[in-house]
Amino acid sequence: xxxxxxxxxxxxxxxxxxxxxxxxxxxxxxxxxxxxxxxxxxxxxxxxxxxxxxxxxxxxxxxxxxxxxxxxxxxxxxxxxxxxxxxxxxxxxxxxxxxxxxxxxxxxxxxxxxxxxxxxxxxxxxxxxxxxxxxxxxxxxxxxxxxxxxxxxxxxxxxxxxxxxxxxxxxxxxxxxxxxxxxxxxxxxxxxxxxxxxxxxxxxxxxxxxxxxxxxxxxxxxxxxxxxxxxxxxxxxxxxxxxxxxxxxxxxxxxxxxxxxxxxxxxxxxxxxxxxxxxxxxxxxxxxxxxxxxxxxxxxxxxxxxxxxxxxxxxxxxxxxxxxxxxxxxxxxxxxxxxxxxx
Amino acid sequence: xxxxxxxxxxxxxxxxxxxxxxxxxxxxxxxxxxxxxxxxxxxxxxxxxxxxxxxxxxxxxxxxxxxxxxxxxxxxxxxxxxxxxxxxxxxxxxxxxxxxxxxxxxxxxxxxxxxxxxxxxxxxxxxxxxxxxxxxxxxxxxxxxxxxxxxxxxxxxxxxxxxxxxxxxxxxxxxxxxxxxxxxxxxxxxxxxxxxxxxxxxxxxxxxxxxxxxxxxxxxxxxxxxxxxxxxxxxxxxxxxxxxxxxxxxxxxxxxxxxxxxxxxxxxxxxxxxxxxxxxxxxxxxxxxxxxxxxxxxxxxxxxxxxxxxxxxxxxxxxxxxxxxxxxxxxxxxxxxxxxxxx
DNA sequence: CTGAAAGCGCTTACAG
DNA sequence: CTGAAAGCGCTTACAG
Numbered sequence: 001x002x003x004x005x006x007x008x009x010x011x012x013x014x015x016x017x018x019x020x021x022x023x024x025x026x027x028x029x030x031x032x033x034x035x036x037x038x039x040x041x042x043x044x045x046x047x048x049x050x051x052x053x054x055x056x057x058x059x060x061x062x063x064x065x066x067x068x069x070x071x072x073x074x075x076x077x078x079x080x081x082x083x084x085x086x087x088x089x090x091x092x093x094x095x096x097x098x099x100x101x102x103x104x105x106x107x108x109x110x111x112x113x114x115x116x117x118x119x120x121x122x123x124x125x126x127x128x129x130x131x132x133x134x135x136x137x138x139x140x141x142x143x144x145x146x147x148x149x150x151x152x153x154x155x156x157x158x159x160x161x162x163x164x165x166x167x168x169x170x171x172x173x174x175x176x177x178x179x180x181x182x183x184x185x186x187x188x189x190x191x192x193x194x195x196x197x198x199x200x201x202x203x204x205x206x207x208x209x210x211x212x213x214x215x216x217x218x219x220x221x222x223x224x225x226x227x228x229x230x231x232x233x234x235x236x237x238x239x240x241x242x243x244x245x246x247x248x249x250x251x252x253x254x255x256x257x258x259x260x261x262x263x264x265x266x267x268x269x270x271x272x273x274x275x276x277x278x279x280x281x282x283x284x285x286x287x288x289x290x291x292x293x294x295x296x297x298x299x300x301x302x303x304x305x306x307x308x309x310x311x312x313x314x315x316x317x318x319x320x321x322x323x324x325x326x327x328x329x330x331x332x333x334x335x336x337x338x339x340x341x342x343x
Numbered sequence: 344x345x346x347x348x349x350x351x352x353x354x355x356x357x358x359x360x361x362x363x364x365x366x367x368x369x370x371x372x373x374x375x376x377x378x379x380x381x382x383x384x385x386x387x388x389x390x391x392x393x394x395x396x397x398x399x400x401x402x403x404x405x406x407x408x409x410x411x412x413x414x415x416x417x418x419x420x421x422x423x424x425x426x427x428x429x430x431x432x433x434x435x436x437x438x439x440x441x442x443x444x445x446x447x448x449x450x451x452x453x454x455x456x457x458x459x460x461x462x463x464x465x466x467x468x469x470x471x472x473x474x475x476x477x478x479x480x481x482x483x484x485x486x487x488x489x490x491x492x493x494x495x496x497x498x499x500x501x502x503x504x505x506x507x508x509x510x511x512x513x514x515x516x517x518x519x520x521x522x523x524x525x526x527x528x529x530x531x532x533x534x535x536x537x538x539x540x541x542x543x544x545x546x547x548x549x550x551x552x553x554x555x556x557x558x559x560x561x562x563x564x565x566x567x568x569x570x571x572x573x574x575x576x577x578x579x580x581x582x583x584x585x586x587x588x589x590x591x592x593x594x595x596x597x598x599x600x601x602x603x604x605x606x607x608x609x610x611x612x613x614x615x616x617x618x619x620x621x622x623x624x625x626x627x628x629x630x631x632x633x634x635x636x637x638x639x640x641x642x643x644x645x646x647x648x649x650x651x652x653x654x655x656x657x658x659x660x661x662x663x664x665x666x667x668x669x670x671x672x673x674x675x676x677x678x679x680x681x682x683x684x685x686x
Numbered sequence: 687c688t689g690a691a692a693g694c695g696c697t698t699a700c701a702g
Numbered sequence: 703c704t705g706a707a708a709g710c711g712c713t714t715a716c717a718g
Binding site: 008051053054055056057058060061066068071073076077079082083085086089090093098099100101102103105113115116117118119120121139142143225254255257258259261262263281282285286287288 | 351394396397398399400401403404409411414416419420422425426428429432433436441442443444445446448456458459460461462463464482485486568597598600601602604605606624625628629630631
């Protein structure tokens, strides 16, 4: 009936029960602190008995390390970012860090939201699918909180970044489509102000140029299914339509296949090859069997958590590039089919 | 060069600059505390100048309210849960609460993971796509932390739950399929140990019984694309195959459509009607045009956050049922088509 | 309305 | 190896 008894035990309770000081209790719960095996055992026994575990908030206040990491996510409806978030959280947890999440609708909101994260004394900030202003970046830097962008980068001091090799992945796709014998190759861009879409376009068009192939057409689909549908309608409504379409992400590529099949009666890939980027789960569904560029989420998130801990130790900001891998599937004509066409 | 100058300002710094006490500074940042307009203005000005904002960790220690909420998510690869997580976080943030996230692979891990959450003194715990043991539930109850399950429930004292009306939604689907003139109706279950799958099956089979229709076949697909593929192969490989299939979620329904079309050469819905549950984004893609039961994520997450705050004030645990809505699309034959068939 | 003082639960030099 | 004491940054009765 004593309210105290129903609340969490504190270190002093454990100390009394074990007949030691609070310092000893603290040491028993601190990795590598000096405690004799005997005292530790006594303390651990008392702690179990009382259901004690150290208050992470109080510990954070005195150590000045909260062991919490801010994780900012902008678009969870995109399965790629859902995967990134899941992998990130799992890895932070394994490293003994707790993800304090921040969901934001638009990048612009970050300037007002991240300070709230900082108020919780997070040890660092991980930002996926979004970027941050220079004001915000310097604010974090002043507070000594490393910032790591995932899948975006920005030319600011003190901001780390991990991205897939978007230029390389897009170049590989250009090779694949040209080898497939395609003559009218189009590109569907994502959000225009993102480094990911720009890099994919640059890599793709650049490599086409090296192969003496001019880009046939270009539209923008803002990385969404709905906008991609409209863009693809324009693309396929032309007198002369493309015979291949590379989309800056898989969601848009899926929209392209749907529109091609159901609104234009085209066969994929016989009439139109379609490829995407991200290699989300739906890309492997039998209904699409979508050729895509695989981003290694595991390596990307490993790198991001690594940079965060590195930055925490005062390391210099870095930009890590994770290799991309072309995943060929049935939505694009392959070399042989292309050769047959030409014959 | 003074390290202090590069770190965050504290309330004492603001107090000195404004020529007041720390108490006054604290009050200026506390809703509804007694401060004169004049002093508050002085303090706010000094605070802005120093870039001060109260340390939420220290505040939480003394107020015994961290204003953080544990959010547990088990399966982000399921877009439905990604949506739930996003909506939940947005709503917590609006309520001035910060989501401390915990990603777990299997429900069983909760017993070891939630205590870590509790160590951070979260004010409550929201659990999506998973459930918890009675030991864990009573642990949270003892610590005075309300627990709210989303999309699952469990018969334990002190555990709140918010679910869609799974029984009602499944009953509506039974009506729809029977009205469509289907004679051999099958059900594809999700994870067998979840209340969601069990309730959907119970509602569906129960309503079929009331309509004097026996369930033609039943398989289990564990809520995943891959397992659903295998289950559907068994279902469609029979001498006499079903003419309608209700799947306990959309991902499995999409697998069913893919297998029916690409491995059995069937047309949907002419040869086989397929329906799902959740109404994820992919259900509205032209390639599937999937009839589904819509779960109102907005209402569900509103209710969950509401229960959490209610529980925090000592309200009794409750189970809230959010109405389900049948979303008819092209993957199921409708009344007229069914009538025509029969004619 | 305002300030001095106590205290939230912990860790960490500092002596011993 | 162990304990007494100070202090992390804040809020909140308590006087005034």
